[in-house]
Amino acid sequence: VPSAALLATAKGHDHVAPRLAFGTIGLLALAFFLTPRAAVENRFLRGVPMEKPPAVLEFDAKAHLKSFGYAAGADSASGYDVDDDYVARPIEELSKERNQVRAGWPVVLRFWYRESPRGLEPLSPSGRVSMGNPPLTLGGMTRVFVDTRGRLVGFDAAPPSTEEPAEQRPAPWDSLFTAAGLDRSRFTEVAPSWNPPVHSDARAAWKGSSAEWPELAVRIEAASYRGQPVYFRTVYPWTNPERAGIQLASRGQRIANGIYFSLFVGTLIIAGYFAWRNLRAGQGDQRGGIRLALAVMAADLGSWFLQAHVLSDPISQIVSVLRAIGSSLLVGGITFTLYLALEPDVRKRSPDLIMGWTRFIWGRWRDPRVGRDMLIGIAAAATTALAIRILVPLTEAFGAPLGSVSFFNVDFVRSVPAALALILAVHQQAPAIAMGVAVAFLLLERILKTRTRAAVALVILLAVPNMLQQGTALWAGALFAFTVMGLPVLAFVRGGMLAFATFATTVIALVDVPLTSDFSHWTAPPTFVVGLVLAAWAYVALRSVGALGEAKT
DSSP: OOOHHHHHHOOOOOOOOHHHHHHHHHHHHHHHHHSTTTTOGGGTTTTSOOOSOHHHHHHHHHHHHHHTTOOOOSEEEEEEEEOHHHHTSOHHHHHHTHHHHHTTOSOOEEEEEEEESSOOOOSSTTOOOBTTBSOSOSTTOEEEEEETTSOEEEEEEOOOSSOOOOOOOOOOHHHHHHHHTOOGGGEEEEOOOSOOSSOOSEEEEEEEEETTEEEEEEEEEEEEETTEEEEEEEEOTTOOOTTSOOOOSOHHHHHHHHHHHHHHHHHHHHHHHHHHHHHHHTOSOHHHHHHHHHHHHHHHHHHHHHHOOOOSSHHHHHHHHHHHHHHHHHHHHHHHHHHHHHHHHHHHHOGGGTHHHHHHHTTOTTOHHHHHHHHHHHHHHHHHHHHHHHHHHHHHHTTOOOOOOOOTTGGGGTOHHHHHHHHHHHHHHHHHHHHHHHHHHHHHHHHHSSHHHHHHHHHHHHHHHHHHTSOSOHHHHHHHHHHHHHHHHHHHHHHHHHHHHHHHHHHIIIIISOOOSOTTSTTHHHHHHHHHHHHHHHHHHHHHTTTTSOOOO
């Protein structure tokens, strides 16, 4: 059995012809500009009106608060939110309404802005303030929802904790309709049926339609307290009450999530046992495992730092930092456990699957094997992105439902720090994904006896849950799933864990990020960030195989 040091330092014959290496990077560049989220923006940027950047939407939200009579708070936060009730509807209905969504009505993508009379302190370890975290429990807390054009679609305000005598003022219904950009003459007043989550002394409701889509009946629910708005909702036919606890996930999604959860728990239990056994026997690449765990922890902390809300109270800020460190230690511990459980067995039975990976985490970035495996992963990711670009119109041409406008990773467009944080999160998760796939592959290989059978079984194991989550025709979902899962498994068999990890990070950047080829648009900076990250990894791969100079062997 070769030692980890031997795998990391042994000379090999893994050189890649410069022509092939540059061809792979050319394929990556082509995919970067031709993926469904790049040169063809119709699945995101042209899916809803995105003329106003977040700073302008925040200004509009503040203007609404001021018009309602609310003073500026001591702390604030903002972000985007997708209407889950809408996207959970049947795929056939979403297909018919795609053009209406692109026109801006109904509102599917919302921007939320909230203020507080004192510092906002999120309750989750992520350190991020969301539209519901922390909850609106303090008197004076406000939350505004606007569409991507700045029109009001929702509002909440927590009234004061105590009540003092004051002159009763008329309810401000007209100001709410004005802020929402709705013509009140198109609505008829009805009895209110939605209970607001805050205290109020006046309620009202209306039924009608917008001039943008007269056929779509909507309901407006509002409440006020002493003449000030405290509650406003635009209720569509598919909107569920917020506190009803309705399960939005489809049966297929729940089955897929159950499969993923079972795989995760089972893998963790098995890995824990083998890691304990290898530690007792003094086996395993502990040096590489510690380096990998430290790298994952650094990525996790970096992602937290770029997204966490800065707290006004120093003690609370220290507690938040300690929670983040504890969370990163847990992630690093799981990574170390998985690696120590996996590495000795892979090194014994299939050292080729871990050779490039070992050299990479040992710091031998200019080794030809590292570049070779990375190029395999890049080629698989670029081919997958281009295949999706072809499959989307192809399946639609043969009658598959078009589906809704996509909203993958909406936070990417908020700011450059948000984009960097999400990229770091992807890189933090990639090693665990690669190791999980390796564990599953080795178990299948033991059961099925041959590598080919194990690879086919692994494709099926990964594709079936993905197919159930597609939300389209079964045949179209199967075509997508087996294409996007077959290529990474092929990359894993050919290039090992490093190739699969490279595939995971690259394909997410190409497919799940709302990129744009309009570099004058306000959403362009995150595209530059993704481009620079991909260019950096492409440079490492080219340098390693000697395409940019003599490789280190």
